[in-house]
Amino acid sequence: MKKIILIALAVVILAAITFSILRSRRSAEATVETAQIGRADLTAVVDCSGTIQPQHKVDVSANVIGTVTRLAVEEGQTVSKGDFLLEIDPTQYRSTVRALEASVSSARADLQLAEASLEKAGLDLDRSESLFAEGINSEEEVLVARTDQRISAAQCEAAHQRLRQQQANLDKARHDLAKVTMTAPMTGVIIRLNVEQGENAIMGTLNNPGTVLLTIADLTTMEAWVEVDETEVVDVVLGQQVEVEIDAYPDRVFSGRVTEIGNSPLLTSTGVSQAAVDFEVKITLDEAAPGLRPGLSCKASITVAERVDVVAVPLEAVTVRLWPLRAEDVRRYTGRRARRQQAALDELGFHIPAADSTRVEREETEGVFVVRDRFVKFVPVKLGIAGAEHFEVLDGITTEQTIVSGPFRILRELKDGTQIDIEQRDGDSRGGR
Secondary structure, eight states: OHHHHHHHHHHHHHHHHHHHHHHHHHOOSEEEEEEEOEEEEEEEEEEEEEEEEEEEEEEEEOSSOEEEEEEOOOTTOEEOTTOEEEEEOOHHHHHHHHHHHHHHHHHHHHHHHHHHHHHHHHHHHHHHHHHHHTTSSOHHHHHHHHHHHHHHHHHHHHHHHHHHHHHHHHHHHHHHHHHTEEEOSSSEEEEEEOOOTTOEEOOOOSSSOOOEEEEEEEEEEEEEEEEEEHHHHTTOOTTOEEEEEETTOTTOEEEEEEEEEEEEEEEEEOSSSOEEEEEEEEEEESSOOTTOOTTOEEEEEEEEEEEEEEEEEEGGGOEEEEESOOGGGBOOOOHHHHHHHHHHHHHTTOOOOOGGGGGSOOEEEEEEEEEETTEEEEEEOEEEEEOSSEEEEEESOOTTOEEEEEOHHHHTTOOBTOBEEEOEETTEEOSOO
């Protein structure tokens, strides 16, 4: 009987030890998803939105004040350079021209009279000097003749200047008269017509713009004007390829290239003292579809970088930790699990930091959690471009390793050295060794 009791106690003790070992091996603190590091082709894209605009357009504004008396075009009409567009009431300007033409004629007649007077004064001076030489005239009479000649010369010069002034006024009046007739400055389509016959046109001043009567655009070459965030515009350069999606053409993708990058920011107020900073980027479309109109909404994807067959990790696998690690940053275990933890970390070439590591300065560092024997270790990585689903890895890990890929709520709190359980998918365990 005593022997049976001893055997039973031995069985119980053995079972307890076995249970403890199994429990220590499977007592995971977090269930995570993992991924095998692989290689991939990556494309970095900057997504932005904006509107479609013609590359070349001209706003025809009023240069004079008056009523539109003739309007020869309508919105949507195609015009050629030099075609008549409209006329502003020329009555006042024609009257001014006729009045100044009369003033110029009068000034020209005054000049002829002054020239004749100058010629007569010259003859009188010659005769007076001759008579003085013969002793007939006195010296005083000669001085009077010379004075009259100088007066006539001055009057002649004044008449010349008055004629020039009147001629200048006439030139200006003729220029103003010419401005009442508007002709097309370029070949294109009238995409906007802001006036009707009989409306008043207002000329612009220093602080107030004039009336924009109409806008002519060349619709054969169209652009997408998009706004790019300040954090992404530094990656945009001239000539980069772009895919443009226009809301009005849902089944078609337009190709284009970056042709202009704004140097001045577009500030958009987002609160009392905050402002979003964007920069305008212009994308020239390779071809314009029939019926493509200015102002249509669009979305653009600018390809800023491409990589072929590079080491890549999922975007969601990358997290941030203070580095170098300190002793308190590492999850510690006891017993057999501690030995298994240390063995797993030793295989990865890492050791638990010493207790005096608090003196080491640290900074936020990007990295991933590598999995070994169901324990995790944070590994700093140097990242390259970001694709749609993956980051390029330049240094830090290799394709033979398995990493934690989620979920984010666990990943952001995960501690170095933690024992994990791997989420089962389709009956297979992802990752861990």
